[in-house]
Amino acid sequence: MAPKSNDNLLKVENLEVSYQKLRVLFGVSIEVNPGEVVAIVGRNGMGKTTLFRAIGGFLKKDRGSVVFKGRPIGGLRAFEVAGLGVKYIPQDKQVFGDLKVRENLELGSYATKDYDWDAALNYFPKLKDLLDRKAGHLSGGERQMLLIARALLGKPELILMDEPTEGLAPHVINDLTHAFKEISKKMTLAIIEQNLPMVGEIADRVYCMKEGRIIHTSVDKQEIKDLAFEKCL
Amino acid sequence: MKGFGGPLLAVLILIIARIAFPAKMNFITEVSIFSIYVIGCNLLYGHLGMVSFGQPFYLSVGAYSTAIYLAYFGTSPMMSLLIGIGAGVVVGLILGPFFVRLRGDYFALVNLAICAIGLFIVEKLLLPITRGDDGLWYRSRMADTLFLDIRKPDNFFLFVMLALLVVLILFKYMDQSVLGASFRAVKGNERKMKFLGYSTFTLKLTGFTFASILSSFSGSLFAINFGFVNPNLGTPGRAADVLVATLIGGAGTVYGPIFGSFAFLGIRDIVSKYILRWELFVGILTILVLFKFQKGIWGNIEVLLYEKFGKKAKPS
Numbered sequence: 001m002a003p004k005s006n007d008n009l010l011k012v013e014n015l016e017v018s019y020q021k022l023r024v025l026f027g028v029s030i031e032v033n034p035g036e037v038v039a040i041v042g043r044n045g046m047g048k049t050t051l052f053r054a055i056g057g058f059l060k061k062d063r064g065s066v067v068f069k070g071r072p073i074g075g076l077r078a079f080e081v082a083g084l085g086v087k088y089i090p091q092d093k094q095v096f097g098d099l100k101v102r103e104n105l106e107l108g109s110y111a112t113k114d115y116d117w118d119a120a121l122n123y124f125p126k127l128k129d130l131l132d133r134k135a136g137h138l139s140g141g142e143r144q145m146l147l148i149a150r151a152l153l154g155k156p157e158l159i160l161m162d163e164p165t166e167g168l169a170p171h172v173i174n175d176l177t178h179a180f181k182e183i184s185k186k187m188t189l190a191i192i193e194q195n196l197p198m199v200g201e202i203a204d205r206v207y208c209m210k211e212g213r214i215i216h217t218s219v220d221k222q223e224i225k226d227l228a229f230e231k232c233l
Numbered sequence: 234m235k236g237f238g239g240p241l242l243a244v245l246i247l248i249i250a251r252i253a254f255p256a257k258m259n260f261i262t263e264v265s266i267f268s269i270y271v272i273g274c275n276l277l278y279g280h281l282g283m284v285s286f287g288q289p290f291y292l293s294v295g296a297y298s299t300a301i302y303l304a305y306f307g308t309s310p311m312m313s314l315l316i317g318i319g320a321g322v323v324v325g326l327i328l329g330p331f332f333v334r335l336r337g338d339y340f341a342l343v344n345l346a347i348c349a350i351g352l353f354i355v356e357k358l359l360l361p362i363t364r365g366d367d368g369l370w371y372r373s374r375m376a377d378t379l380f381l382d383i384r385k386p387d388n389f390f391l392f393v394m395l396a397l398l399v400v401l402i403l404f405k406y407m408d409q410s411v412l413g414a415s416f417r418a419v420k421g422n423e424r425k426m427k428f429l430g431y432s433t434f435t436l437k438l439t440g441f442t443f444a445s446i447l448s449s450f451s452g453s454l455f456a457i458n459f460g461f462v463n464p465n466l467g468t469p470g471r472a473a474d475v476l477v478a479t480l481i482g483g484a485g486t487v488y489g490p491i492f493g494s495f496a497f498l499g500i501r502d503i504v505s506k507y508i509l510r511w512e513l514f515v516g517i518l519t520i521l522v523l524f525k526f527q528k529g530i531w532g533n534i535e536v537l538l539y540e541k542f543g544k545k546a547k548p549s
Contacts, residue, residue: 079427088428096421
């Protein structure tokens, strides 16, 4: 893993978020330090995606703060947050299906002015053979690779990934796990995952969420590897 | 820039058609001008996925800007065209920031509303200037232009060919550029574009303004072609014309607008000689396209060419 620091890259404090009148997050606080892989785990409907959407600028917070590299980003719009170096890969695995893989990557390049595709594609060599294929014709695993490769353009400092292995075959999950380990040597990752063995393998810190609250935090590497946090779910 | 030959070939075919069928020159001129109008609608609908029921308003903006200049202020057709284009820019930049924020169905309807408002303005509010339903006539005021006297139909035809060529080249360049990919990506998944760091508001505003410019430009060309404008040009009832032509030709393609324009105006001009309600045939063709040939005329031809000739005939 990359050298870690105790200075927070991302700090979320007492975050409260609602969908209209329905409160979903209740005073959520998390920290992500540079070089870490932070996992958010919990059952469906516990508020994990809402947390990432609020960090990414897609949801307005009711209370609390979101600070990235010392700068409050709580009121910024999504594209502004992305411009600061926080990339969000949502759960839906939707690519721009009518565009080719190459064009999907070009969009990522143009937004970030980073045209060094090798750095991104080296994590997913299979994509090099698929550049002229329409993204809508890719398999689920290939789409996920494309989404991550595209997010890597511009060398973001923090990547938020929402259930990247959901619905994928075991061998694809193995490939992605290996890729995450390599990516985490250069970038900070925050991952929502239900695949606990994968979390145990790569995470440095685990937050367990239940009913919109953080109920447990694991920072002990052995505890994480042993999946001791599982009993909190 | 790859694909420069396509627009050239398209215009060459039109010129050959004009030579082969001299009696149809006016028809070909009108189809070509209409194609520019349809290209604007194609950009909005085919690339950005934004349906507008008010494109006649933007056409009317260009037409009346040109007409009012020629009727009252000057005599240069070229200047009047520039004024028409400028009017398209201004209208696009004034209305766009408000309109593009609306969701799809509201966007379609607010343009219909502005079209109705525009009709009222030219028909009633500005009656002393526009002459209302009587229309504005100015052909006799138009002066000779440098290099090419576009008052003459033959010369105007060549000018329109040049205009269409330039528009096609620019459109194709846009289509193949990151901007074109961005437009299609906004259509596919606007939220995902925000994740990437794009301001989709800016992208939609850019597309809306380009469409406004193209519609106004075509309106100006119509104004010079006919030497006369009346409120009928901008009536909301004609909103479907350009949408249907876009659909029939092939939404989202580069050359679809030309095919759509030919089909729409061809049916109107030919069928109307035999049957009063020529719109019936347009309706049938539209239903066929919607249910069976969703890529439109050119879109389906592209697929056939690609199957036959492979990568040499890569679809646009």
